[in-house]
Amino acid sequence: MTAELPGDIAPGSWHPNRDRARQVQTAVKVVCGTFAAVSILTTLGIVATLIFETIEFLQAVSLWQFLTDTKWTPLFASKQFGIFVLVSATVTISVISVLVALPLGLLAAICLSEYATPRVRRILKPVLEILAGIPTVVYGYFALLTVTPVLKTFIPELGRFNALSASLVLGIMITPMVASLSEDAISAVPRSLKDGAYALGSTKHETILSVVLPAALSGIVASLILAVSRAIGETMIVTLAAGANPTLGFNPLVPVMTMTAFIVQVSLGDAAVGTLEYKTIFAVGMTLFIMTLTLNGFSFWFVCRFREKYE
Known part of the structure; x- marks a missing residue:
């Protein structure tokens, strides 16, 4: 027979270190998932802002004018948006x-x-x-x-x-x-x-x-x-x-x-x-x-x- 060392964990037995490892692993997953979600939501927020504001702009300026004008003078009295x-x-x-x-x-x-x-x-x-x-x-x-x-x-x-x-x-x-x-x-x-x-x-x-x-x-x-x-x-x-x-x-x-x-x-x-x-x-x-x-x-x-x- 082989003597069991004090630090050995028998298969299927409960040990407090195992629960602690699971808790740490869960905490790491939550933290990493939170940061990933923040980056994704930030990107979606930026894109959504650009889309909604651009739609409002195109309601005042036609897409054809935006793409075909040969001058860009939105800050002048005679406004063109090329x-x-x-x-x-x-x-x-x-x-x-x-x-x-x-x-x-x-x-x-x-x-x-x-x-x-x-x-x-x-x-x-x-x-x-x-x-x-x-x-x-x-x-x-x-x-x-x-x-x-x-x-x-x-x-x-x-x-x-x-x-x-x-x-x-x-x-x-x-x-x-x-x-x-x-x-x-x-x-x-x-x-x-x-x-x-x-x-x-x-x-x-x-x-x-x-x-x-x-x-x-x-x-x-x-x-x-x-x-x-x-x-x-x-x-x-x-x-x-x-x-x-x-x-x-x-x-x-x-x-x-x-x-x-x-x-x-x-x-x-x-x-x-x-x-x-x-x-x-x-x-x-x-x-x-x-x-x-x-x-x-x-x-x-x-x-x-x-x-x-x-x-």
């Missing part, structure tokens, strides 16, 4: 910023994951991520007071407020997001794939281009789309550096007004609560929400469609 004036500025700045962040972030991710030694990686990655911790208002003044004067030496017709300097600085700001997420995706590629490529005679850069990047494509695209969503929703950089002139078109050399910059302008108190001008905030916010939701939906589909699974 949302594509703001959308074109937002898209212009976002595209240019992504064209800056994609090569910088992807090359940084490849360097950190494939070329840098562990010691260099421990130094470079925190330095790179410092860029993500700088307040956006600092980036905005940097674009306005430093980048724009430098660009004017090469482009004399560039205005003091312009989309180009805001786009370049915004691209620098979202570079750490692209680099960090892409580096995680590249590092997740199994070592066996790389070893197989080396065994077939591939060089390091051939292995990266032909094996590593295709295997990590879904993660890289997801990081890029998240960066685009971040660029679309950026406020302070575009408010300070891009100006407040609602101009239709995709010319980055002139002052423009993005959707977030307009929301800031109206939120300063120029429009009374409940007026049509005030409700334009929610119409613009709903448009912004639809754009980012579409991007996130595409990101989810792309990751599910092209994600590589390895044993």
